[in-house]
Amino acid sequence: MQPAAPSAATNNMPIVKYPRATEPLWHEWDRKAQKCGLRHTAYAVNGDQYTGEWLDNLKHGKGTQVWKRTGAIYSGDWKFGKRDGYGSYSIPDPVTKEYKKAYTGWWKNDKKCGYGATFYPDGERYEGEWSSGLRSGWGRMYYRDGSIYEGQWLEDRPSGQGMLRLPNENRYEGGWKDGKKHGPGKFFYLDKGQLFEGIWAADIPKCGILIDFGRDEAPAPTQYPIPKIELADPDGVLAEAWVMFDDSQNE
Numbered sequence: 001m002q003p004a005a006p007s008a009a010t011n012n013m014p015i016v017k018y019p020r021a022t023e024p025l026w027h028e029w030d031r032k033a034q035k036c037g038l039r040h041t042a043y044a045v046n047g048d049q050y051t052g053e054w055l056d057n058l059k060h061g062k063g064t065q066v067w068k069r070t071g072a073i074y075s076g077d078w079k080f081g082k083r084d085g086y087g088s089y090s091i092p093d094p095v096t097k098e099y100k101k102a103y104t105g106w107w108k109n110d111k112k113c114g115y116g117a118t119f120y121p122d123g124e125r126y127e128g129e130w131s132s133g134l135r136s137g138w139g140r141m142y143y144r145d146g147s148i149y150e151g152q153w154l155e156d157r158p159s160g161q162g163m164l165r166l167p168n169e170n171r172y173e174g175g176w177k178d179g180k181k182h183g184p185g186k187f188f189y190l191d192k193g194q195l196f197e198g199i200w201a202a203d204i205p206k207c208g209i210l211i212d213f214g215r216d217e218a219p220a221p222t223q224y225p226i227p228k229i230e231l232a233d234p235d236g237v238l239a240e241a242w243v244m245f246d247d248s249q250n251e
Contacts, residue, residue, distance in 0.1 A: 046068060046069075047069075048065065048067050049065070049066045051063060052064055053078070055080070060079060062076070062077060062078070071092040072090065072091045072092075073091075073099065074087055074088070074089045074090075075087060075088055076088060077107070085107060086105070089101070101119055103116055104117050111133035112130040114129065115130075116128075116130055124141070124142060124143055125141075126141045126142075127140050128140055128153065136156075137152070138153070148165045150162060150163050150165075157178055158176040159177055159179070160176060161176070162174075162176050168191050170187070170190055171188050171190075172185055172186070172187045172188075173186050174200070177202075180202050181203050182203075184199055184200075185198070185199075185200055188213065191219055192218055193213060193214050193216070193217070193222070194226070196210045198238070199238075199241060199242055207241045211226060
């Protein structure tokens with residue numbers, strides 16, 4: 001039995017066409033605005049500009065940032081929008097406008113971290129380790145007056161063991177705390193040919209022994225040599241003084 005042919009009414013049923021969903025234009029614009037990979041210079045609303053690599057709209061990889069307000073330039077590594085890795089930071093000279101390096105070294109989470117060198121405007125210079133933007137670890141500081149400190153640092157100040165050499169070549173070797181001589185140490189007065197060995201507290205020598213040291217080679221030796229100490233056990237006296245000092249610090 002043959003199936004019935006479709007009726008004219010069936011063939012004339014209207015075909016409903018649903019409108020195709022159109023994507024808002026701002027979606028396309030947003031996609032184009034997304035920054036990923038290497039791009040040309042991008043400008044912020046405050047005038048800052050960045051040229052380099054991006055990841056998910058964040059500075060990531062190699063790039064150079066210029067801050068409009070200060071004119072400072074950072075060129076180096078970035079990680080998720082922050083300086084992280086190796087890079088250099090330069091600032092313009094207020095008079096000549098020429099760029100001078102202010103810091104070259106390692107960064108972490110937008111702060112100096114690891115080994116790096118800082119060049120201060122007054123001519124001073126620090127080379128050494130950093131932590132969270134502060135001098136911490138081992139480092140060498142060149143001061144404007146010609147003095148050089150080399151040793152341990154903690155939270156931007158000499159702390160631990162270190163040596164301070166003065167412009168006249170006199171030097172101190174020993175303990176430091178909060179940027180001051182603290183604990184056992186030796187002060188070499190090479191200009192006078194003397195050596196003081198003792199214990200310091202907050203930059204003040206509390207007790208010790210002063211002896212002649214290199215007096216024959218000293219450029220300005222004292223008029224008379226230091227008489228020999230008559231203590232039977234000078235080392236024992238120093239040891240006892242150190243114990244007393246240590247106890248006082250622990251109170």
